[in-house]
Every structure is written in structure tokens, then in C-alpha cells.
Amino acid sequence: MAGISADDELLHAAATPDDELRAATEARAPPANEHNSSDEGVTDDHGSDDEGSYDVSPGAWIVLHSLQGKPALNGMVGFALEATSGAGGESRWLVQLMPSCERLKVKPANFQVVAPADWKQGSEPERAAAERFARCILEAFADSSGPAKLAFPICESHHNKSRSVVHGVARDMPDLFYETRSTGPKDNRQLVVERIEKPPLALPPPSDAAGASDDLSLSKFDELCLLLNAMDAVPNETGAIEKRKRMSARFWRGLAPSGRARPRHARPGLFAVMRLLVPHHDSRRYGLSTERLAATFAEGLGIGKPRAKGIGKAWMLDESVALGVTGDVSLVLEALAVERIDPRRDTILTVGAVNKALDAMQNAGKVDLLLGLAARVAKPREIKWLTRIVLRDLRIGSRPSNPVPQKGRPFARTQ
Known part of the structure; x- marks a missing residue:
């Protein structure tokens, strides 16, 4: 798969949907915008209205909405990884849901970009949006009884500002201890949040x-x-x-x-x-x-x-x-x-x-x-x-x- 490293694929190959994590995240996610699109047959004509105020790019923070074929995914948050295409050649984005780490292809009309992967210095609205959704992800992870580690996608983690936001939010959560580790080139760091017993x-x-x-x-x-x-x-x-x-x-x-x-x-x-x-x-x-x-x-x-x-x-x-x-x-x-x-x-x-x-x-x-x-x-x-x-x-x-x-x-x- 273009744009995804072998290490990244190996890390998430065993990841499966977790109903508990999914429900917890959906409960904290903002209400989805009302749209008439569905998971099947959506054209690109609606994309400009549905992507929100930020442009989609690798590492952008997104929230799913208006999926009629898979309504249980509506309200889930995650990251856009890379542009790809569906079976019929239509435009899709590979997204990774958090904290379940489930990956799937989604039409641009079925997700909203709620925070960019990177932003200009001093841009508080973008940072505040990223903090809001980082807290959503980490609270769902902290409340679950699932795996003890949460690995953020590599394509998102190398953005210093996004990684800094997750650090700041995790630091304020007393039930979490987190660390960063490097995989691959120096500029391609992966953020791992680990829950340990204090x-x-x-x-x-x-x-x-x-x-x-x-x-x-x-x-x-x-x-x-x-x-x-x-x-x-x-x-x-x-x-x-x-x-x-x-x-x-x-x-x-x-x-x-x-x-x-x-x-x-x-x-x-x-x-x-x-x-x-x-x-x-x-x-x-x-x-x-x-x-x-x-x-x-x-x-x-x-x-x-x-x-x-x-x-x-x-x-x-x-x-x-x-x-x-x-x-x-x-x-x-x-x-x-x-x-x-x-x-x-x-x-x-x-x-x-x-x-x-x-x-x-x-x-x-x-x-x-x-x-x-x-x-x-x-x-x-x-x-x-x-x-x-x-x-x-x-x-x-x-x-x-x-x-x-x-x-x-x-x-x-x-x-």
C-alpha cells in the first residue's frame, strides 16, 4: 500500500475493531453533521460541503458521519492516512480510527476534517480543535479495559505540533503514562501512549x-x-x-x-x-x-x-x-x-x-x-x-x- 511503511503495516495488522473502545469514543465525539450521503454511491460533489473548514491531508484529524451502511462507525474519530480509491475507482481516503486502530477506506463525503495535522505558529483555533479530539481519544483509551498501549499512526506522529498536543493532553490525565519511540528515519517518529499501573x-x-x-x-x-x-x-x-x-x-x-x-x-x-x-x-x-x-x-x-x-x-x-x-x-x-x-x-x-x-x-x-x-x-x-x-x-x-x-x-x- 503506497505511503504506508512495512513497520506500520505490521504494527496494525492484528488490530481489530473493539466495540467497547468504539462506543466510548462515539459517546465523547461531537454530534455528527446532518447529511444525506450514504456509505455506498456517494459522489464527490458533496465533498466540498462535508470536509469542514480544514483541507484533508495525511495526518488530519477526522470524525466520521452519515455512514448508512455502517452506522455504528458514525461519530468515531481518527486520522486520514492517505488518498486512495475504491473498487470502482472512486475517490477514497484510508483512515485509521482511534483508539481501536481499525483501518478502512472512506469517501471524503463521509468524514469531516476537525483539525489539521499541522498549523501555523500561534494558530490557537487549530490547536484547540486538536486538543479536543486528542482528549476524546485518550479518555476512551483510559476508560477501556483493552490493550495497554495505543500506537498513533506514523504518518501523523511526525508532525511536531500534533505530537505535542497529545503529550500535553496525556500529561494531564493521572491514569496514563506515555512515551515516544522512534521507528525508521529520524524524522518519522511514532507516538505511543502506554497505560501502566502506578x-x-x-x-x-x-x-x-x-x-x-x-x-x-x-x-x-x-x-x-x-x-x-x-x-x-x-x-x-x-x-x-x-x-x-x-x-x-x-x-x-x-x-x-x-x-x-x-x-x-x-x-x-x-x-x-x-x-x-x-x-x-x-x-x-x-x-x-x-x-x-x-x-x-x-x-x-x-x-x-x-x-x-x-x-x-x-x-x-x-x-x-x-x-x-x-x-x-x-x-x-x-x-x-x-x-x-x-x-x-x-x-x-x-x-x-x-x-x-x-x-x-x-x-x-x-x-x-x-x-x-x-x-x-x-x-x-x-x-x-x-x-x-x-x-x-x-x-x-x-x-x-x-x-x-x-x-x-x-x-x-x-x-
Whole structure:
């Protein structure tokens, strides 16, 4: 088949219609335009009225309508792959429906182009249309119990803007983790969305329901990040230690959410907080290099494996990779998170959740656990302090030059 690579044909050869995916997508698709055409015997005279406001081209986002021979397909969304012809020589387009990956030939009069494959810089209507239908596809995929991977057609995926739209939409869906991989030439990338089981990042409430909200393990991790940010902002000069002590005292005097007059230091879960505030005294070992940690967190923020590996290898040396920040990998990842995270996103990480993930990281599955943490980061400062905690060096004031060389040994202190 002209225009379709052998790898592409092999990838989708086993794809079959999935009624569950089809129904889910149809439920989210916009209402089809009213037309009088049918799946059989439609002429090209109606094409100019039916294709919508965008021209059809390989990779265009389309929605089917007015199919009388196969009405179950009406409302399905997908991509136009290439122009072809029917058995009688009439004009057809090979389209791939998403997320079922079913391919079929459709007359131009029976689909509407809802978003182009590519658009000019700053063209918000086209981008908004693509985002709308990307969400339609990904929500149907997330709600289904079908395959764990969704492969977008290669002819569409090489368009940087379309791929960026899918990345952005998938990043906002907590049940999805996605990655890009390359097949064939460098300029012919295929986007793959993969649904994986995230590690549990929530703790059950204590048995004492009345005091459940008082447990420090259930407090937001971002509360610690705010304290650490404030202490980190104090310049290392005369009086810095006293200023940080006062900040710490105010933090620990914070009262319990239940209204009972109990400051933080008198509430359950104190150990969980202290493990994160003094990671250099923690006996946990993670066995992660700075390069691997940076690459994994960057990938978890949704930039794809190739670029994430580049950040892991060159974050200190190449300012273009390090986003203008060098010398501190936590600041590089924080700057990356500013670009990738919606500032309106609500924080969900708890102190207990972070500790539970760090405990599990001492065993196998470190990468999956880090990816799970990064996927739930809601504030750039959270990734900054997660990075420093995993490296066991908060970089605030006096700190050990070699954190916990061996448990029980004295520390060599540096300023």
C-alpha cells in the first residue's frame, strides 16, 4: 500500500475493531453533521460541503458521519492516512480510527476534517480543535479495559505540533503514562501512549477517625516544600542560622486540622516528616546516579525518553539542555517542571506517600516508582525537593560533604 511503511503495516495488522473502545469514543465525539450521503454511491460533489473548514491531508484529524451502511462507525474519530480509491475507482481516503486502530477506506463525503495535522505558529483555533479530539481519544483509551498501549499512526506522529498536543493532553490525565519511540528515519517518529499501573501513593487513614486529619503522614508534601523553599532562600550570612530556626519553629507550632490545640511536633507521624527533612541522616539507600535520577524524573514530567536521556547526560554541561540552569540538577528539573506542569493543578502527594515510595525504592522497580512520583507532582518545587531528598542532600546551610558514608560514622561537615 503506497505511503504506508512495512513497520506500520505490521504494527496494525492484528488490530481489530473493539466495540467497547468504539462506543466510548462515539459517546465523547461531537454530534455528527446532518447529511444525506450514504456509505455506498456517494459522489464527490458533496465533498466540498462535508470536509469542514480544514483541507484533508495525511495526518488530519477526522470524525466520521452519515455512514448508512455502517452506522455504528458514525461519530468515531481518527486520522486520514492517505488518498486512495475504491473498487470502482472512486475517490477514497484510508483512515485509521482511534483508539481501536481499525483501518478502512472512506469517501471524503463521509468524514469531516476537525483539525489539521499541522498549523501555523500561534494558530490557537487549530490547536484547540486538536486538543479536543486528542482528549476524546485518550479518555476512551483510559476508560477501556483493552490493550495497554495505543500506537498513533506514523504518518501523523511526525508532525511536531500534533505530537505535542497529545503529550500535553496525556500529561494531564493521572491514569496514563506515555512515551515516544522512534521507528525508521529520524524524522518519522511514532507516538505511543502506554497505560501502566502506578505505585500506590496514598495511605489509608488511621483507625482513629477523629484524629485522622492530624496524622502528619497525611499532610501535603508541598507543606514541607514551602518550608524548605523559605529556608533555602535565606542567604548564608551572619544570622542565617537564627532565621532558619525561627522559620522551623513557626512550622512546628502549626496546629492540627481537627481544631484540637496540638502543634505539629505533638501529632502522630512525626518520624515520617523528619525522614524527609534530614535525608542525610536517613539509612535508606537508593542506588541511583544523578544522571539516572535526572533522566527518570525528566521522563516522568512527560518529555519522552530521548530528550530525558539527554538531560540526564548533559544537565551540568550544556546550558541549552539545562534550561539555562547549571550546577544543581534539582534546579534543572524544577525549571523543566515549570514548563510542563499546569500551575492550576492541585497537589496530591502526601508525606506518607513519598516515604512509602522511597521505602519501596530500596528494592527493584526504582524507575517505575520515580515515574509514579513525577507523574503526581503538581508544583515545580515538589520535583526540586524530591530530587534533593533522593540525593540525600538538601543543600541548605551546613550539610554533610558525603551524606551517610556509613551508618553510625561521623559526618565531615562543609559550609
